[in-house]
Amino acid sequence: MRDVSIIGIGQTPVGEHWDKSLRHLAYDALAAAMRDATIERADALYVGNMLSGEVSAQAHLGALIADFAGLRGIEAVKVEAACASASAAFRQAYIGVASGLQDIVIAVGVEKMTDDIGSKVTAGLASAADAEYEVIHGVSFVALNALIMQRYMYENKLKREDFAGFAINAHANGARNPNAMFQSEISREAFVRSSLIADPIALLDASGMADGAAAVVLCPTEQAREFSSNAIRIKGSAVATDSLSVHDRRDPLWLQAAEDSAQRAYRQAKVGPADLDFFELHDAFTIMAALSLEATGFAERGKGTWLARDGEITLEGKIPICTQGGLKARGHPVGATGLYQIVEAVQQLRGEAGPNQIPNARLGMTQNIGGSGATIITHIFERVNG
Amino acid sequence: MRDVSIIGIGQTPVGEHWDKSLRHLAYDALAAAMRDATIERADALYVGNMLSGEVSAQAHLGALIADFAGLRGIEAVKVEAACASASAAFRQAYIGVASGLQDIVIAVGVEKMTDDIGSKVTAGLASAADAEYEVIHGVSFVALNALIMQRYMYENKLKREDFAGFAINAHANGARNPNAMFQSEISREAFVRSSLIADPIALLDASGMADGAAAVVLCPTEQAREFSSNAIRIKGSAVATDSLSVHDRRDPLWLQAAEDSAQRAYRQAKVGPADLDFFELHDAFTIMAALSLEATGFAERGKGTWLARDGEITLEGKIPICTQGGLKARGHPVGATGLYQIVEAVQQLRGEAGPNQIPNARLGMTQNIGGSGATIITHIFERVNG
Numbered sequence: 001m002r003d004v005s006i007i008g009i010g011q012t013p014v015g016e017h018w019d020k021s022l023r024h025l026a027y028d029a030l031a032a033a034m035r036d037a038t039i040e041r042a043d044a045l046y047v048g049n050m051l052s053g054e055v056s057a058q059a060h061l062g063a064l065i066a067d068f069a070g071l072r073g074i075e076a077v078k079v080e081a082a083c084a085s086a087s088a089a090f091r092q093a094y095i096g097v098a099s100g101l102q103d104i105v106i107a108v109g110v111e112k113m114t115d116d117i118g119s120k121v122t123a124g125l126a127s128a129a130d131a132e133y134e135v136i137h138g139v140s141f142v143a144l145n146a147l148i149m150q151r152y153m154y155e156n157k158l159k160r161e162d163f164a165g166f167a168i169n170a171h172a173n174g175a176r177n178p179n180a181m182f183q184s185e186i187s188r189e190a191f192v193r194s195s196l197i198a199d200p201i202a203l204l205d206a207s208g209m210a211d212g213a214a215a216v217v218l219c220p221t222e223q224a225r226e227f228s229s230n231a232i233r234i235k236g237s238a239v240a241t242d243s244l245s246v247h248d249r250r251d252p253l254w255l256q257a258a259e260d261s262a263q264r265a266y267r268q269a270k271v272g273p274a275d276l277d278f279f280e281l282h283d284a285f286t287i288m289a290a291l292s293l294e295a296t297g298f299a300e301r302g303k304g305t306w307l308a309r310d311g312e313i314t315l316e317g318k319i320p321i322c323t324q325g326g327l328k329a330r331g332h333p334v335g336a337t338g339l340y341q342i343v344e345a346v347q348q349l350r351g352e353a354g355p356n357q358i359p360n361a362r363l364g365m366t367q368n369i370g371g372s373g374a375t376i377i378t379h380i381f382e383r384v385n386g
Numbered sequence: 387m388r389d390v391s392i393i394g395i396g397q398t399p400v401g402e403h404w405d406k407s408l409r410h411l412a413y414d415a416l417a418a419a420m421r422d423a424t425i426e427r428a429d430a431l432y433v434g435n436m437l438s439g440e441v442s443a444q445a446h447l448g449a450l451i452a453d454f455a456g457l458r459g460i461e462a463v464k465v466e467a468a469c470a471s472a473s474a475a476f477r478q479a480y481i482g483v484a485s486g487l488q489d490i491v492i493a494v495g496v497e498k499m500t501d502d503i504g505s506k507v508t509a510g511l512a513s514a515a516d517a518e519y520e521v522i523h524g525v526s527f528v529a530l531n532a533l534i535m536q537r538y539m540y541e542n543k544l545k546r547e548d549f550a551g552f553a554i555n556a557h558a559n560g561a562r563n564p565n566a567m568f569q570s571e572i573s574r575e576a577f578v579r580s581s582l583i584a585d586p587i588a589l590l591d592a593s594g595m596a597d598g599a600a601a602v603v604l605c606p607t608e609q610a611r612e613f614s615s616n617a618i619r620i621k622g623s624a625v626a627t628d629s630l631s632v633h634d635r636r637d638p639l640w641l642q643a644a645e646d647s648a649q650r651a652y653r654q655a656k657v658g659p660a661d662l663d664f665f666e667l668h669d670a671f672t673i674m675a676a677l678s679l680e681a682t683g684f685a686e687r688g689k690g691t692w693l694a695r696d697g698e699i700t701l702e703g704k705i706p707i708c709t710q711g712g713l714k715a716r717g718h719p720v721g722a723t724g725l726y727q728i729v730e731a732v733q734q735l736r737g738e739a740g741p742n743q744i745p746n747a748r749l750g751m752t753q754n755i756g757g758s759g760a761t762i763i764t765h766i767f768e769r770v771n772g
Contacts, residue, residue, distance in 0.1 A: 001486045021518060044625075053439050057521065059513040060468040063627040063760035067634075073646060075625040076761070077474045078466045082446040088463045092478055099485030100387045127445040132407060135443065239430075239461040241449040248453075260459060374449035375462070 008037025174325025560711025
């Protein structure tokens with residue numbers, strides 16, 4: 001297997017793009033990544049997307065986006081793993097290059113949710129859960145996460161306010177990210193007063209539905225220098241799965257697939273949690289941030305919120321998370337989110353994260369969660385030059 | 387890159403499975419393939435499916451099917467390329483094994499269409515075409531194919547009856563396939579009298595919407611002997627794309643992606659059309675069979691129907707096609723079809739094709755078409771033993 005690096009990144013602002021269709025959004029991110037990588041062609045395109053069939057009546061995004069981006073004819077396919085779709089597309093791009101079969105490969109994640117923010121999107125998001133054992137009872141995707149959070153608070157004797165630090169940190173960083181959906185800080189009081197959506201999840205616990213696209217270009221590390229002076233190596237890559245149904249997991253308060261994929265990525269990269277300079281985690285809801293920190297080894301079981309309470313997740317903390325706003329403040333265009341995380345990790349490792357830059361960041365991790373924990377994809381990236 | 391072989395196959399009958407959900411269908415095929423390969427675990431699962439989100443309100447099939455099949459925890463993802471989804475999943479499984487990253491990999495294609503045969507399925511199938519430039523004008527997927535057929539007949543001075551041989555051959559073979567949806571022969575008169583659906587496409591030009599699942603197990607060729615005495619090698623594998631919109635192609639009567647992917651597969655396998663013992667092509671409509679034969683080098687432009695007229699596509703002909711009934715008679719559960727083609731190719735190469743066996747078949751090709759030609763995936767398989 002060949003070593004693989006990222007030589008180009010691109011993203012659109014996250015928000016409500018009523019003036020752009022799916023293909024235009026994808027094109028904007030993809031073209032930016034190709035310019036950044038100084039490439040004009042590619043061997044393959046992997047598209048991450050979850051909802052285009054349900055929301056836009058458009059499947060078949062691989063060929064569609066390849067053609068629209070001027071790459072007609074190349075190998076192209078869509079990859080789906082609910083909210084982890086973009087990381088899943090990136091993973092296939094990584095395997096394609098690592099295999100020796102493809103040299104220059106593009107991964108793009110795209111989602112368009114705000115044209116129809118009503119029943120189609122709510123039903124579409126619920127399709128990440130188990131239709132026959134969960135959704136049939138009327139549970140929505142946010143309600144499922146609320147059940148997990150409720151149980152977590154009960155077991156660990158916590159209040160909703162104990163999760164405030166996650167949202168405050170995300171908004172503090174998002175406020176300085178020009179691509180973020182919500183570029184405003186929030187106070188602890190605002191978090192506490194925030195309206196409940198599904199008890200105990202309130203508006204400020206939850207990430208925003210959004211439109212957006214993000215893309216990267218990959219190539220073999222040994223060829224990366226031809227295209228880029230600041231290529232970023234993929235040091236670890238792993239996918240793990242679990243039951244879709246929360247009730248069917250061995251432990252509903254433990255993200256087994258987060259632990260499994262992180263441990264595999266750690267082994268591949270030969271690093272541990274203490275070596276990482278930052279962690280782009282999947283804070284679709286504040287509870288998911290806490291569970292992700294626990295399962296990946298940054299906090300003991302039940303103590304994920306302590307890191308937020310103690311300021312350890314800020315840019316100056318022990319393990320900065322959501323450095324460009326996370327899902328909460330950057331926004332969560334579901335099938336694109338995983339590639340936003342990866343693009344932001346590359347920005348940090350290149351030293352291009354602007355006011356949110358972590359000084360001398362060399363090693364970072366991303367983790368993208370599909371459903372309430374059924375597909376979890378972890379990647380570790382390393383700065384090679386400089 | 388490692389050489390890759392197929393060590394197990396499984397399929398469900400194609401038809402209306404109102405008593406089984408998506409996961410049960412997928413499980414039946416997957417478990418049969420695992421038994422056939424004498425394996426009890428796998429490193430990864432790739433699921434091909436097109437319509438589960440739209441029709442069954444269920445996304446996230448990778449984790450769902452892995453868990454239901456007793457493989458909880460393994461890497462699993464869904465791959466989509468419209469009606470070519472199953473071959474696209476197979477292609478990713480092939481790359482996973484070829485890369486050295488995964489040893490035992492399962493690809494399963496599953497589709498459930500007949501629970502809701504009305505508007506959801508019609509709209510879902512249309513999502514394979516361009517929503518903004520084709521479907522918005524009210525064209526359905528069959529209507530798009532009808533436009534192509536109409537033009538083809540005009541250019542080549544043909545009548546609808548000239549396509550009869552494709553449907554007659556498919557039904558003749560399907561009549562002897564216990565897994566086929568339509569196990570009955572049809573006469574030339576029945577074909578001619580068949581009711582029009584979208585002029586000039588009549589009922590007997592079109593494949594049947596159906597439920598079904600098919601699966602294969604792949605592993606490195608050097609390990610194949612541990613599991614199977616009749617492993618089948620993957621000699622060629624290629625994906626090519628084209629414009630989704632028919633009007634935007636350089637030539638609406640030429641499947642450029644069929645030519646491109648076939649030529650790449652021929653080069654990789656170091657063979658040509660004349661070397662092949664059979665060809666499982668994508669006869670979603672009779673016109674597609676003709677175009678596929680032309681683009682892959684079996685017939686000159688405009689002369690695809692001549693092979694049907696002259697009996698060259700039957701089991702005794704120069705290039706047998708649809709040896710187990712093809713999409714027309716076996717049925718076309720869209721996101722599973724590519725793996726039915728591959729399972730049937732393996733049956734032929736193992737000598738397990740029953741009354742439809744081609745004597746001493748050693749080399750076969752499959753071709754799976756997404757949309758009206760926008761994603762075309764070609765594979766070439768070879769018998770190694772015996």
